Amino acid sequence: MTYVIVGAGPAGVVAAETICKLDPDGQVVMVGDEPDPPYSRMAIPYLLINNIDEQGTYLRKDAEHFGKAIRHVHGFASSVDAEAKTLHLADGRKIDYEALLVATGSKPILPPVPGIDGERVTTCWTLEDARKITATLKPGASVVLIGAGFIGCIILEALVSSGANLAVVEMGDRMVPRMLNETSGELLKKWCQEKGVNVMTSAQVESIEHHPDKAVVKISGDRHVDAELVISAAGVRANADFLEGAAVELKNGAVAVDRHMCSSVPGIYAAGDAACGLDFSTGDYSVQAVQPTAVEHGRIAAANMVKHGSVLHQGCINMNVLDTIGLISVSYGQWQGVEGGDRTSLLDRDRFRYINLQFDEDTLIGANTLGVTQHIGILRGLIQGQFKLGKWKQRLMQNPMLIMEAYLAATQGA
Amino acid sequence: MLRSLNINPDKCTGCLQCEMACSFENEGVFNPAKSRIKIFTFHEEGRFVPYTCTQCDEAWCLHACPVEAIKMNRETGAMEVLDSVCVGCKVCTIACPFGTVNYNQTTGKVIKCDLCGGDPQCAAACPTEAITYVDADATGLEKMRAWASKTDNQAHAN
Ligand SMILES: Cc1cc2nc3c(=O)[nH]c(=O)nc-3n(C[C@H](O)[C@H](O)[C@H](O)COP(=O)(O)OP(=O)(O)OC[C@H]3O[C@@H](n4cnc5c(N)ncnc54)[C@H](O)[C@@H]3O)c2cc1C
Numbered sequence: 001m002t003y004v005i006v007g008a009g010p011a012g013v014v015a016a017e018t019i020c021k022l023d024p025d026g027q028v029v030m031v032g033d034e035p036d037p038p039y040s041r042m043a044i045p046y047l048l049i050n051n052i053d054e055q056g057t058y059l060r061k062d063a064e065h066f067g068k069a070i071r072h073v074h075g076f077a078s079s080v081d082a083e084a085k086t087l088h089l090a091d092g093r094k095i096d097y098e099a100l101l102v103a104t105g106s107k108p109i110l111p112p113v114p115g116i117d118g119e120r121v122t123t124c125w126t127l128e129d130a131r132k133i134t135a136t137l138k139p140g141a142s143v144v145l146i147g148a149g150f151i152g153c154i155i156l157e158a159l160v161s162s163g164a165n166l167a168v169v170e171m172g173d174r175m176v177p178r179m180l181n182e183t184s185g186e187l188l189k190k191w192c193q194e195k196g197v198n199v200m201t202s203a204q205v206e207s208i209e210h211h212p213d214k215a216v217v218k219i220s221g222d223r224h225v226d227a228e229l230v231i232s233a234a235g236v237r238a239n240a241d242f243l244e245g246a247a248v249e250l251k252n253g254a255v256a257v258d259r260h261m262c263s264s265v266p267g268i269y270a271a272g273d274a275a276c277g278l279d280f281s282t283g284d285y286s287v288q289a290v291q292p293t294a295v296e297h298g299r300i301a302a303a304n305m306v307k308h309g310s311v312l313h314q315g316c317i318n319m320n321v322l323d324t325i326g327l328i329s330v331s332y333g334q335w336q337g338v339e340g341g342d343r344t345s346l347l348d349r350d351r352f353r354y355i356n357l358q359f360d361e362d363t364l365i366g367a368n369t370l371g372v373t374q375h376i377g378i379l380r381g382l383i384q385g386q387f388k389l390g391k392w393k394q395r396l397m398q399n400p401m402l403i404m405e406a407y408l409a410a411t412q413g414a
Numbered sequence: 415m416l417r418s419l420n421i422n423p424d425k426c427t428g429c430l431q432c433e434m435a436c437s438f439e440n441e442g443v444f445n446p447a448k449s450r451i452k453i454f455t456f457h458e459e460g461r462f463v464p465y466t467c468t469q470c471d472e473a474w475c476l477h478a479c480p481v482e483a484i485k486m487n488r489e490t491g492a493m494e495v496l497d498s499v500c501v502g503c504k505v506c507t508i509a510c511p512f513g514t515v516n517y518n519q520t521t522g523k524v525i526k527c528d529l530c531g532g533d534p535q536c537a538a539a540c541p542t543e544a545i546t547y548v549d550a551d552a553t554g555l556e557k558m559r560a561w562a563s564k565t566d567n568q569a570h571a572n
Contacts, residue, residue: 010480040480046501051522052481056501061482292478292509299477321504328517330508373504375452377474378513385511404513405454408463412423 001026003305004087004097006077007239008032010040010291011272012103013059014298015305020069022306028069029095031087033076036127038066042291044130045158048137054127077104080246082265099267099305102248102255103298104239106273106289111146111234115208120215121230124155136229139163144217144227146205148175150290152233153188153322159231160197160325167198167225169205169217171234179320179331183347184354184370188324191352195325198225236289238274251276254287259313261301269305271297280315280384281333281365288318317384321376327352328373333383334358334366341365344397355400362393378407387411416491416550419527419534421464425544428453428462435539439530450516450527451536451545464545466536467514467527469493475526478509491550492529500524 003019005012008030016030032038036054043057055061066072075089080100087095108123110116122132137143141164145152148170159166170177174185175192192199200219208230209216215227238254248263249256255263255270257277262269271277272294276285293316303311322329337343337358345356353371357364364382382389382403387410389396396406433449441448451466469492476484476493483499484506486492495515502522507515515526527534529547537547 014477042480042503042505043501046503052501056481056499059480059482061499291480291505295477319508321508323502323504326519328504332508373507373517373519375513375516376507377510377515380508381511381513404452404465405456407513408454408465409456412463 001306002096002098003028003101004095004099005030005101005103006032006087006242007101007103007105007272007274008034008038008072009103009105009272009294010059011105011274011294011298011301012101013038014295015101015103015271015302016070018299018302019306022303024069026306027071029071029073029097030066031073031075031077031089031095033074034126034128035074037063038072039127040291041125044124044127045154047127047130048124048133048155048158049161057127077242079242079244080248080268082246082248082268085267097267099269101301101305102240102243102263102268102270102274103272103294103301104242104274105294106236106238106254106287108232109235109237110232111205113205113207115210115215116232118208118210118215118230120210120227121208121232124151124231124233133229133231137162137164140165141228142214142226143167143229143231144169144205144215144225145231145233147233147235148172148199148201149233149235150176150179150320150322151236153324155231155233156192156197157324160195164229167217167227168192168200169203169219170199170201171204173202175199175201175324176322176329179322179335180329180368180370181335181356183345184329184356184368187349187352187354187370188327188329191327192324197325236273238276238287240274243268251285252287256285257301260304260309260311261297261313262304262308269301271301275301278313278315280317283315286318288316290318290320292316292319317380319380327371330367330369330372330376330379332367332379335368336366338365342393342397344400346400357396357400357403359389359393362389363387364389364396372401375404378403382407382410385410417532417547418469418491418550419466419529419537420546420548421466422544422546423461423463425542426453426462426464427542427544428455429541431539431541432464432536432545435535436527439535440525448518450514450525464536465514467493467510467512469527469529470512474509474511475506475515478505480505487528487531490529490532492531493526494528495524495526497521497523 433446436449
């Protein structure tokens, strides 16, 4: 059996390794267009602040890892002939497959403003971007970050710790609007402002003027900020263009997959940021675009590529953790709550601590926290285990910090 | 034969010796707040429940790590954090559904139980045998496993 995987990020690598385990006689080819060994985008912020070198971002530290059971081919997949089951590369090479995995991830979208294509503007998505940023990032350098979403906020941490003079422009009315509710998003903004970051919410970049020594970023409300470097983190889009000729159905710009991670075309699977997969909490299909989801997708897709129907995806819980200049925020599942469900929260504004729990009857379905780090994973345990909390729901309603106790009561009858 | 921690809450008196021993062994200080094993107190029920990582088969933490900083120690079966590789991204702390990986703000890395390399100090310190280190098969891991199978999303296909 010949398996071809397009994309050498976490989803692709985990899928390739899983296939090797499940079908040791299979041929596994992994095609990736980046020149570097497979690496983790997530580690880029730590590279920017010199906590690690480039090798520290590599998904697998053993230099010989790829090239044994997994053949790693450098190239850009340009189209798929689903009838002939052939993958075409941009340089003319062709690779025949029996099962194909689309693990091509996503790429940043640039906001359509004048000057966005200028020299001083970059995204922060690849190792190549990271090299460009490190070359400019010096203590005291003035930097404008467009977007305070999840990725924007992760970069923010690195930019601040490297001593940049930072201004952040976010379109939404708060920071990380897709991960934090009003209370926590607002508190995070206050935290950043107290640390000297100029955070503008409900604000839009209108243009970027390029001068020899600087760029001038014009912002709605007649504001402008000078910048040596502009970093754009304003959303992403799945890399699915190369599937155009293959009649693969897309949803939200990504490959629509079923619970076997199979697309509308038999034999073609998708995983990670490139896949629109099942969400555990909502029962809907969505693009979560986070690392844990990419890995889970990779494993399930691989199992079904080896033996179709062998593993049914139960859905991924959307989960995020963010460290913003030392303030740690977390979100899980349906933190926005559901109609008819109860909610409870506890806020200590002065200490920047917050917890918000959402219930459906007496099961926990979502949460956000700020400044809570101990035993935080138990929120996943409670949500995914769908435990009926009984009297512990009332106790949580009164004191939402008792999550560990509630879990022990539910699982061990404590 | 792999051994694992067997926890019997009925025998726990809440003396916190285990937390002290753990924090001393791993952090060099007697500070329960830095312990990897934790005693939870149920005032109303008058119960104490020691709780730490079971080194579960699913190894959610290990699979969630984006940089291979969590590895299984083949001798003890423990999932160990390699400090030199951990970047402190905390994804393992939210991925572990047992809540047993914690972020240590002082070091910027995550910490979890590593069975003290095969000589768990919590068990050694426990005066009432509420925590013992025994053959893996004899422990109460079954409950955990039952839970894990409920949430099993992973590719255990044969
Ligand atoms: C700076 C940064 C920080 C992040 N931090 C976090 C975090 O803290 N937590 C978290 O959960 N997530 C984080 N993420 C998101 C996380 O990195 C992604 O969700 C994850 O990388 C998705 O994995 P993937 O394998 O689907 O895609 P990718 O990692 O994007 O890998 C896809 C690969 O496919 C290649 N490719 C694309 N098209 C083609 C083609 N046609 N032919 C050949 N190759 C192709 C790409 O170049 C890429 O190498 C972060 C992302 C960034 C950029």
